[in-house]
Amino acid sequence: MQTAAPEPPADPTLSTDPGSPPPAGGRSWTITELAQEFDITPRAIRFYEDMGILTPSRDGRNRVYDLRDRTRIKLTLRGKRLGLSLQEIKQLVDMYESPTDTRAQLTAFLGILQAHRAQLEQQRDDIEVTLAEIAQHEEKCRGLLAEAGRG
Numbered sequence: 001m002q003t004a005a006p007e008p009p010a011d012p013t014l015s016t017d018p019g020s021p022p023p024a025g026g027r028s029w030t031i032t033e034l035a036q037e038f039d040i041t042p043r044a045i046r047f048y049e050d051m052g053i054l055t056p057s058r059d060g061r062n063r064v065y066d067l068r069d070r071t072r073i074k075l076t077l078r079g080k081r082l083g084l085s086l087q088e089i090k091q092l093v094d095m096y097e098s099p100t101d102t103r104a105q106l107t108a109f110l111g112i113l114q115a116h117r118a119q120l121e122q123q124r125d126d127i128e129v130t131l132a133e134i135a136q137h138e139e140k141c142r143g144l145l146a147e148a149g150r151g
């Protein structure tokens with residue numbers, strides 16, 4: 001009888017409570033620093049905050065981003081590169097902060113990836129059909145131009 005492998009330790013970059021100040025001695029960033037680091041606009045970062053993906057703490061009127069927020073931006077941008085919606089990204093990122101059982105997280109992520117793959121494959125098929133139609137029209141135009149040149 002096999003025993004279950006121990007669960008990996010929780011990711012420390014995602015373990016702080018939302019909106020809490022960074023851990024003592026923990027690194028923090030301003031909105032401008034993160035925008036420059038990830039080559040996105042401060043407005044995009046504020047939008048991610050409005051969507052509930054980021055929850056920076058405040059120092060007066062200034063937002064203070066900790067390692068958790070920085071990691072969530074990185075995961076958000078990775079999800080966007082995969083073509084996921086912000087709602088899908090938020091759902092997945094939020095799951096990483098849930099209890100240590102990753103089975104549900106991985107199953108949900110796999111489902112999202114499979115659906116996205118199917119959508120992209122359908123788009124590729126549609127593009128191939130459109131390209132074939134364009135090739136037919138080009139061929140017909142070339143034929144008509146050749147006839148017009150002989151006449």
